[in-house]
Amino acid sequence: MLRTASLLAASLALSAALIHPAQAKVTVSISCSSLGIEMELCRDGAQAWAKQTGNEVKLVSTPADAQERLALYQSLLAAKSDKIDIFQIDVVWPGILANQFLDLNQFIEPAKLDGYFQTLIANNTVDGKLVAVPWFVDAGMLYYRKDLLDKYGLKAPETWADLEAAAKQVMAGEQGIEGYVFQGRSYEGLVCNALEWIVSNGGGGLLDNGGQASFNNPQATAAVDRAKTWIGGIAPQGVLSYDEEQARGAFQSGKAVFMRNWPYAWALVNAPDSPVKDKVGVVPLPKGDGDKAVHTGTLGGQSLAVSKYSANPKEAVDLVLYLAGAEEEKRRAVKGAFNPSLKSVYNEPELKDDAFFSTFSKILESVATRPAAVAGKGYNQFSSQFVRAVHATLQGQGSAADNFASIRTSWK
Incomplete structure (x- = not known):
């Protein structure tokens, strides 16, 4: 518990308000991975949403190590903490953390989910409950x-x-x-x-x-x-x-x-x-x-989930949909090589003729799942x-x- 507490303290110490509108509506906090340039991409996307909506976003840096991040998440959620509204979660965590997240089916129209790879939607559905929206897809x-x-x-x-x-x-x-x-x-x-x-x-x-x-x-x-x-x-x-x-x-x-x-x-x-x-x-x-x-x-990837203990669930879901939207997924793909979870983005000119993304699409045809x-x-x-x-x-x-x-x- 002491290690988890120290991780939390370190993470929250790194939290940074991204934008301070004169009259901010609400503040939404989001955890982002610090692996590679993920934090930078997450910050830029969240900041764009904040400017667009007039809300404020705080980033919470979490450990790059997946097991340490999961332990931190479990500690926060067990304590019903409202320190994080949106959790970036690994593809293998929905079943572990499902009871602590909102059912996004209650907030998102089904038609908005049709464009995602349905294997990812199925992966994020636990007992009929959609616990997260796919953000990007990975494979070794x-x-x-x-x-x-x-x-x-x-x-x-x-x-x-x-x-x-x-x-x-x-x-x-x-x-x-x-x-x-x-x-x-x-x-x-x-x-x-x-x-x-x-x-x-x-x-x-x-x-x-x-x-x-x-x-x-x-x-x-x-x-x-x-x-x-x-x-x-x-x-x-x-x-x-x-x-x-x-x-x-x-x-x-x-x-x-x-x-x-x-x-x-x-x-x-x-x-x-x-x-x-x-x-x-x-x-x-x-x-x-x-x-x-x-x-x-191996199939990998990350999704965005909203905590049951969020004080601003509607705004949090809105930020999730923005970050997992077509324009933002394209930006992340071009700048960081993060493969979109939306099928349509692969047809964008910037990705369609790119050798890297065409190679990845072949890999997706025969992925192994944990x-x-x-x-x-x-x-x-x-x-x-x-x-x-x-x-x-x-x-x-x-x-x-x-x-x-x-x-x-x-x-x-």
Whole structure:
């Protein structure tokens, strides 16, 4: 509780009023992620709404680490705090936090929701209650150094074997460069990576529709055991403590050939001051071996939910709809490479002919999903057990099969 309290104090200390109209109607507070340039984009969008409506908006900076942010949210909501009106939530949190959010069906006409990807609307609907509006959609993807692959006559990898071979070849010819960086820390990001390894190798999902564990099979364990061989080889030992930003930092500074990350990294690696600007390409993540191998990326994304304890629910919903509206989603896509949750925005000229967004649309065709809906409120516990088993395997503490055997088998 002390850690959560300190996180809250730090977050609220960073709160900043974005605009002060002479006669502000109400003040709406919103939590935004501090990952990459998310805070900047959130601030600019919220400020535009405040100017348009005459209301005031306060930003609450929350931890970039998803588990820390969830713990903060749970503490605030359990206390029925009105410090935050709008919560930016992860794609796997609706089932965990549903009881603390308003049913947005009571505020939003159904026609306004038709334009969103309906898989995202379904993901945000718990027991018939729409707990959040989709804001942007994510999926894991592979970033690679075009210049280095060209130098050695290599193509973007189709399989994990291709990636391993290419990484070793470039590492042998270049000083001070790693082959592959990803999110190897023991947190939710590693769940996403491991799910991609497993599904891409034909190992299926993590839980079946009945909530029974389905990941302890030969294809799944082989995929995680394979990843273990990367540590200290094509991947640095330090990758076991990497999150998204640490992986991006290594790749963007020119110290890695390949990186697994979310779409947000695209705008940053191509920023004017980036050492790898215009040297990077993106493709779907590699597939494994065998007939069941597929390209996949873990489905991610963020939505906006309104607290049951908000003193200004109508204004909060209005801000949610503004931020998740077509113009704002297009702006975020162009400036930050955040993929829209509205289907129509992909047809905008700025996005339609862009190679990055066309690649992402292909990735969306075969995404892997975490079993948040199946596990419901138990997902957080399942995720913790699963990620501990995967991390132990990567550290060389037993095989994937042995570590998976320690995870509870029923989650319904």
